[in-house]
Amino acid sequence: MSAYDELMAFQRDTHALAEVTGRLGWDQETVMPRGAAEQRAEEMGVLSAMLHDRRTDPRVGDWLAAAEPADDVQAAQLREIRRGFDKARKVPGKLASEIARVTSTAQGVWAEARAADDPKPFLPILDRVVALKRDEAQALAEGGDPYDALLDDYEPGATAATLSAMFDALRPRLVALRDAAMDSDVQPAALTGRFDPEAQFHLSRELAGAFGYDFTRGRIDRAVHPFSSGSGDDVRITTRTVETDPFNCLYSTIHEVGHATYEQNIDRAYLMTPLGGGVSMGVHESQSRIYENQLGRSRPFTGWLHGRMAEVFGDPGLDADAFYGAVNRLHRGFIRTEADEVQYNLHVLLRFDLERALIAGDLAVGDLEGAWNDRFAADFGYPIDRPSNGFLQDVHWSVGLFGYFATYTLGNVYAGCLNAAMRAAVPDLDDHLAQGDTAPATTWLRENVQRHGGLYAPRELITRACGTAPSEAPLLDYLETKFGALYAL
């Protein structure tokens, strides 16, 4: 066997082990008996250690040095393997396992602190997590910018500087749009009533199918938090139902279907290889958001959904235009995951700035709550009422996800670019959406984005798909047009 073939065979087994770990994560969130938590933590620890051993195995370095790619695909495979190997080797094993251990505990402490609305017990361990992530960032950066090194884990090639420039351009126009809409005399009404959870779940499965989710290679279950997990031929999603808010279930399902079909639609030649997954968190989020928002919350698609909901739940008491308003209406709120399309990114930008300050050492964990509350009041115009509505709302920092939040907004920006290109390429898209037919859209996304897996770097992928480099302009134009019309601005 050539060095390339030996390396790929080794990687394939590593990939299989990683898939197994992911599957156990799914199990834990959906079906695991609660008394199994401690035993499962031990099993996960063993798998993590084995994965770390494989990812830092010196033979990988030898194979990488000797391997000669025969074509662009092989070159991309080697690029991805080298990226992972270099990263894994830079972080001392002791630090990696300390981070795994501390964040595993911190997540439980965070959950209790949030439930009790009391940050005090959480602050010491969050302080420890930040210190460990700073150490990791410095090890990864090797003299470069530590925060950029963390970003690179989720969005290869992204830097705080380029993201900041993009986010600085987004913020004023989002704030202006939000303020104008909130001040408008036109205010869409909310949907009210009770909606049978079983029927919601059933309809969400129908929507998943309508957006191209392949149930023979996946399944939908209920869980506390909606998520997508797995790759290749076993990509599962979860959803949840709230009796008074069917949009929660329906749109979080469409969102997760965006993530899941990205994984399902990758070229089968890349299955079980380093190219066989979504290329970055930002590109992943672009798929979930374009499915959810630019397609799912469009006037034509909500017109079709309005009809289906009337069939399933009876007269919603709103006509199709008012239903579209109810789906898209702006509303006050503290929680990122419940935010509307306009304000969502303001939540992300707040977190991006605060976590950069934490990693830079410019903000102490003890001052985090105050900094959060000040910034929220400045950006949203009303004060945080309690910590669980403020800096305790997200799990991310407790589990060490620094550098992750930015990819949510980057995903929205990518979705804006892709939406503009897709609509230029498929002029009659709205006619199809009005029939509940997403195929022309999902086919365009599969062909131009999803099938490539990790072949192209994120910016290159979006640039190839759109014909221009990513920019925040299309997203802003789309939002201003959509909400300008809805609020008669």
Next chain:
Amino acid sequence: MSAYDELMAFQRDTHALAEVTGRLGWDQETVMPRGAAEQRAEEMGVLSAMLHDRRTDPRVGDWLAAAEPADDVQAAQLREIRRGFDKARKVPGKLASEIARVTSTAQGVWAEARAADDPKPFLPILDRVVALKRDEAQALAEGGDPYDALLDDYEPGATAATLSAMFDALRPRLVALRDAAMDSDVQPAALTGRFDPEAQFHLSRELAGAFGYDFTRGRIDRAVHPFSSGSGDDVRITTRTVETDPFNCLYSTIHEVGHATYEQNIDRAYLMTPLGGGVSMGVHESQSRIYENQLGRSRPFTGWLHGRMAEVFGDPGLDADAFYGAVNRLHRGFIRTEADEVQYNLHVLLRFDLERALIAGDLAVGDLEGAWNDRFAADFGYPIDRPSNGFLQDVHWSVGLFGYFATYTLGNVYAGCLNAAMRAAVPDLDDHLAQGDTAPATTWLRENVQRHGGLYAPRELITRACGTAPSEAPLLDYLETKFGALYAL
């Protein structure tokens, strides 16, 4: 760290990896999307290879040589580790992976052959499985008896000679009892009607709880075949529902609860160690069968169940005595898993004799169907009507399980011994069972059998629990008394 501690730490990780493999097996039979089969096979292959590497790791041999046990428990741990290590090392890696590969394919071929009722496509690969298992048996036996070497995998210490003596004593009395019952003027009626599958499933959960199953450390799902999987704090079972036969669901659940509570009730000090599982397949089956038969199919317990079923499904059309008859009635049939308590062991004895002949080389795979059909007609008095009712009915041989069938009957024999001892120790057991209260029985079994895990060898465990060495006599006495009364013999 001492050699003992190092060895135990290594074993703990191996155990965790084995648990993970078992959990994926559960996933595969219950929730896995059907399109994921190929990917899952690859993941399982990687885990199997890693497990084999760990089980044959030369360091285990070094630690075993250096370790000094501080007490009986440590001595038992070392005994179990040595047993596994010696076995794993005797089988060449190439043979082990060839067996894994061929049996994985053979299972699918068998399933198709059974569904099509056509043995032809299955015979060549079964021939290959038998040849491989003969090679494995010879490698394990190192000059001793090959079939005994296979038996030892499932029932340490058992030999074909001692089992044969026991089975030879069973057979004539079982046949005589069956013939007398079938010829009797008294014939209990069967339960008829339709029973809502959801209500069956719900009632089976209630029965699981009544038999002490801990739902905080387990769960019940539906699957094609009932099974129990996992150990320690995550022991899951499956059941199935047949609308016209509620006993199928209820009694297979009680059976699996016997397996599962055995695992759940092992001393927590043994968790994640070689002593932390049931000691043998025979002892495991003794727990499932005593729960199902000596307890669950007893007159007092069925009296309670009769009342519960009337509450759940309405009047069954049978009084409590007739209901007891319906639960226990003997009936003609081809299928082992559907056999009554008297005839079940005759099915096992047939397989035991045929598979010994296959492994000894005295019976060719091409002659297996004829040999099966001749023996069945001799033992049961009517001919096999088609292969799926004959030698194609069980999955075992296709997946290489030679030496396993005998443990079913051995489990019944152990259950007979334990039942006699338990009834002597708990004189008012029937009063409790009549109230649906199994606690005195399950407590006795937990204390005398289950909590010990792998501490004592199987025969020693049963001898300690019963005060006498295992024998087939108590089982035969129990069956003759029970069915003698039921059939007025």
